[in-house]
Amino acid sequence: MSAPILEVQNVTMRFGGIVANRNVSFSVEEGAITALIGPNGAGKTTMFNCITGFYRASEGRILLKGDGGDEDIGDLVTRPISGGSHLVTRAGIARTFQNIRLFKEMSVVENLLVAQHRATRNGILSGVLRTSAFRRAEREAIDRAYYWLAQMGLVEDANRLAGELPYGRQRRLEIARAMCTSPRLICLDEPAAGLNPSETRELAQVIQRLCSDHDQTVLVIEHDMGLVMRISDHIVVLDHGEVISDGTPEHVANDAAVVAAYLGVS
């Protein structure tokens, strides 16, 4: 087993009187696929929003582990003046959304260039002086964009408007866009939502290749249990905001607490 890249430590997230996550702890192993599952309203998206810096957890810590020390996600989000989720992206966590959020009026390749601009400290496209360093950065951004388009089977779509792509391709474009920022951890929020069975099979291969070919660490929320059981190395199950099971797909599938949660028995 490899080292954890992310540690969620005793995280509680409250919205007024609603407790969406209660004392949640789990870790994400480097180079593995970890799934976060649970019935509707279990607190999965809220947990993702804490990990990716959209929310600061009410209590507890989320640590992105690194050779040069750990980054505390909560501190990045609330750092005075410049703090926010963009610092979490720069620290190495990228995400996709339950509802696809592409720039639909931009071309496919432009979506990937904008993502890199946002993930880079000075911005690749914002250089006013066309210095050789700027031109080199621009060239690298374009090369990286086409590399990930090729990995996702989208090269022929490069100059189409993102909004014109079939839904399954838009989902893959979202993953390409996140991968363009060279993340240490990619968080996929219900990537199979709205996909037909053959698109879901293609997606499973795409996610597995991220790990096998690129040593990518993946954290995924997904309701499609067939997909989760097929691709995950490790599964964390939430119910009513709390972790009720954590382990291999086999362990979780045979855990009576998980079966009860999905059948609505308490």
Ligand code: ATP
């Ligand atoms: P689903 O699978 O249906 O997407 P989920 O497991 O992702 O659900 P969350 O969306 O995290 O669950 O919601 C967990 C709980 O927190 C729910 O009761 C939800 O209504 C509540 N909640 C989430 N976001 C907010 C918010 N911004 N304000 C108030 N309550 C919220």
